[in-house]
Amino acid sequence: MFNKLDKTTYPPKEKPVMAWDGNCGFCHYWVIKWKIMTGDHITYIPFQEVYEDFPDIDLKYFKQAIRFIDTDGRIYTGPAAVFQALHHYGNKWKWIMPLYNNFWPFRIASDHFYAFVSKNRVRMYEITIRLFGKNPARPKKLWAIYLGSLIVIAIGLWVII
Numbered sequence: 206m207f208n209k210l211d212k213t214t215y216p217p218k219e220k221p222v223m224a225w226d227g228n229c230g231f232c233h234y235w236v237i238k239w240k241i242m243t244g245d246h247i248t249y250i251p252f253q254e255v256y257e258d259f260p261d262i263d264l265k266y267f268k269q270a271i272r273f274i275d276t277d278g279r280i281y282t283g284p285a286a287v288f289q290a291l292h293h294y295g296n297k298w299k300w301i302m303p304l305y306n307n308f309w310p311f312r313i314a315s316d317h318f319y320a321f322v323s324k325n326r327v328r329m330y331e332i333t334i335r336l337f338g339k340n341p342a343r344p345k346k347l348w349a350i351y352l353g354s355l356i357v358i359a360i361g362l363w364v365i366i
Contacts, residue, residue: 206320207270209282215259216278220248224272227251231330237341243294284315
């Protein structure tokens with residue numbers, strides 16, 4: 206899994222930082238989506254460019270998972286990083302962090318799904334592209350076509366049987 210960290214004594218001064226793996230296509234795709242959702246309230250920057258600004262956070266922790274470092278020094282990790290950013294700066298997502306904090310089945314499922322995705326980033330990136338297209342700023346509804354096709358196939362099989 207990944208280590209959750211509490212706080213840094215070197216918080217960002219102006220706005221929170223979302224530190225992500227700049228060598229990960231899956232990460233890059235979703236960072237673009239989150240930037241669109243949160244506007245310019247967060248500095249999204251690859252950890253490779255920013256980890257030295259946080260000397261009390263070992264590089265190995267940045268390599269483990271995405272980190273949202275708030276201006277008060279609090280650090281959110283993995284799904285909590287994304288949920289905290291969306292909770293504060295994504296207008297339609299205010300409910301997600303309270304759900305993560307207060308409903309343990311959602312927290313456990315989110316943490317495990319994040320760990321699964323992080324271990325399978327290349328494959329998950331391929332799936333993301335197939336479902337939403339290559340441009341995260343203009344996603345296609347390909348997932349709806351796939352879902353509709355599966356429903357038609359399932360109904361067809363049910364009728365035949």
